[in-house]
Amino acid sequence: MSSVSLKNIKKTYPNGNAVIHGVDLEIKQGEFIVFVGPSGCGKSTLLRMIAGLEEISTGDLHIGSQRANDIDAARRGVAMVFQSYALYPHLTVAENMGFSLLFNKTRKEEITARVNKVAETLQLAHLLERKPAELSGGQRQRVAIGRAIVREPEVFLFDEPLSNLDAALRGQMRTELARLHQKLGTTMIYVTHDQVEAMTLGERIVVFNKGHIEQVGSPLELYQRPATEFVATFLGMPKMNMLSCKLKGKEAGRWQLTPGDDIEIPAPEGLFDCTDRNAIKVGIRPEHLLVGAEGAAGHHFRGRVSLVENLGDAAILHIKCEGVERLLLAKINTDGRVPACDETVSLTIALDNLHLFGEQGQSLRR
């Protein structure tokens, strides 16, 4: 297994379109790191540059101790699992898995032995003579992973491998991938646009946006202390409530945030002095917007429920507050009473759970 180092990696296409704007990242040996971001953010392009399928315009890529920029894709010691699996329809499962070994003069007996060993690990032994068209989605997925494992690479690359599966199967395969990483211990770089996959699989997550890295950190770190407005709204389901605010004059030594005409919230301690006091955004996660908790510590105000989305174990309330342009989303347990539509409810925000962002979208917390 190898570490991967990216220093000031940039990618500009011949037509002048710059898609990666200087990425610096150190991936530790044996780490499971996830690249996440919306479509078109550059995460797959970066993965393909690591694989050698796209040229690096400028910057340095090291796989292990070796500079890999000019090394052929086949000799970088990487194996990739594609979104479409890329299983050859005319070959059997065994032939697909052993395909890469044909090109480095591996003996037939050894190919068979390695394929059988990996097939046992992935519970594919009874499917070796089948063609991909005769397999289910999950089975094809495992064959694609098996083909990568047979190569015994230094680094595994996954390009949205679960996106073609249904929700139930995705959950199951996520668990299998996590177990596989525990078993193999190989460095894995995983690209996804699904934040649930990112949060559950990654030891660290890299959030991309428009060719830049927004933040790198552990799942909890990114969730609890997002460095930018983009990260705050990208991670979390439902999305973080984001309210435009103005800062009013200090009372008792604390600034007052005004997301609505009749709402004034004392700003948390440790707020930076920002240059534009009229361009602050306040973020509140739906699970931190407490409903009907008048006795709890924090700031209180009222709102009217306009819609209730029942998820089974939880419910999402869409709440209209006076003077606030957007509906607030609150996530509550269905163990207790669930307010009905048009019901007026009291809302409480613990000030420690507020996230504040400046005009450039940067976090204002110390």
Next chain:
Amino acid sequence: MHTKMTLTSLLAISLTVLLCVLWGAPLLWAISTALRPEAQTVDGLQWLPDPVVFDAFVRVLTMGDLPVFFVNSVVTSLAVTVLTLLITVLAAYSFSQLRFKGANLLFWCCMFGIIFPFEALVIPLFRQIYHLGLADSLGGVILPQVVSPMVLFVLKRFFDQVPKDFREAAVLDGAREWQILHRVYLPLSRNIIYAMAIITFMGAWNNFLWPFLVVSSTENMTIPIGLTQLNDTYGVRYAQTMASALIGGLPVAIMYVMFQKRVASGFLAATGLKG
């Protein structure tokens, strides 16, 4: 469950039957004539021969040059098919998958050839073949036919439709270009290649104009040319003429019947439609 016969389906069926009759009638006439005694062939139309005799077939196969024409047709058609596919598969793969300067321009230059009717090129083509010393030879018949812009276009279009991931996976696995072509693209394009092979073979087998222009000696004639010679030789021997024509068309007919599914699926694959 019975499907109601609509006016449209009735019209479609009637049209199909009419076309079958129009196509099938001359063929039946030819078969009937070939199976009649030569003297009876001028007695007028008779759909069912009585008696049925095979004299005409025996005579054309044992006397005259039909076997020579047959062998020449087989050799030239096979050669044209193999060479055409070899050249166009390599060219189509290069245009589709390789990146090199001027690729687009070169491709459209090749496609430009579709615009010109073959008849407009016969004179300069004949001069070239003559100066190469290939006039009146099987090589002269074969060479101009191995260039097929249409087959190139179809194959390139098919290769373009192969998912990019297949190629990239093979590249990551360490395959070289010829290995990617051999192990990935050729197996995937088997049906379309069969279809193009059959069409090319049929076209070469039935080609009259070019062999007629370039060949003058009997030993180099192919079946379409040879049949006209037979006609002159036999005068008005309709039974033998029909027998020669049937023997000449038989291999292609058998081939089409045997491979018609592959031809159809190959065409569907080329168009991207689901069968």
